[in-house]
């Protein structure tokens with residue numbers, strides 16, 4: 001066994017002409033971003049997978065195109081009710097698959113639009129971003145940007161309400177399956193609580209944990225260790241989290257995952273659990289706050305940093 005594949009890997013797909021890009025991240029969850037107002041740039045799965053390949057491409061957890069909402073059917077539908085959502089965050093996972101939503105991505109996307117000079121976000125103002133999970137409103141916060149991610153929901157409500165758990169997850173490195181709760185943040189998540197940091201560290205996330213029953217569109221899996229005590233003297237709940245992302249693998253951070261992890265832990269904690277949470281991930285810390293939304297449902301706000309680290313040019317094939 002040499003470790004070499006029988007066939008050489010296919011070359012990464014490349015554009016037919018040069019493509020300007022920006023590299024950015026939010027708590028280590030990294031993205032390649034392009035400004036593509038007319039939506040004419042490449043976005044097919046083979047191109048995205050090649051671009052995000054860490055050895056043959058730029059390397060990233062995901063690809064984000066900034067496209068004017070008016071040129072995409074899903075963007076035009078959102079403009080009917082929220083006409084200020086001029087830009088659509090066209091997010092794709094590193095394997096080229098689509099996801100409905102990316103929480104760290106929204107902050108980095110807002111930062112990118114401001115850096116490119118195509119959007120404004122005055123102090124006290126908000127920037128509306130169209131996504132496949134609806135319009136998200138971004139404001140400035142002490143730690144970078146805060147995003148109203150909208151309401152969270154159970155994916156299997158009957159089981160969740162009856163038992164507080166709805167599935168079993170088989171995780172590499174742990175000897176027995178663990179119970180879990182599946183939560184939608186627009187995209188699907190399955191949250192597993194582990195007893196302690198030793199369990200979290202011995203977990204092997206190179207392979208996707210097996211979830212039974214699996215949410216219909218697959219799932220992202222969050223492993224969380226609640227702090228002890230769960231709530232500090234400041235009234236803030238704290239968690240440590242690792243994540244295996246659908247379409248990516250283990251990442252340094254997942255914003256929607258942090259929201260789902262806080263929502264599940266808060267649900268398990270019951271009456272009196274705090275509204276404000278800090279979630280520590282391998283790439284940093286994000287804030288999650290629950291509040292009453294305008295339509296009477298509970299919303300989740302995600303906050304954290306966004307950084308742009310490079311501008312570059314992807315060379316054409318050949």
Ligand SMILES: N[C@@H](CCC[C@H](N)C(=O)O)C(=O)O
Nearest residue numbers: 099102103104187254255256
């Ligand atoms: N890292 C993102 C989530 C990206 C999408 C996810 N992999 C999925 O397929 O749903 C975040 O910060 O939320």
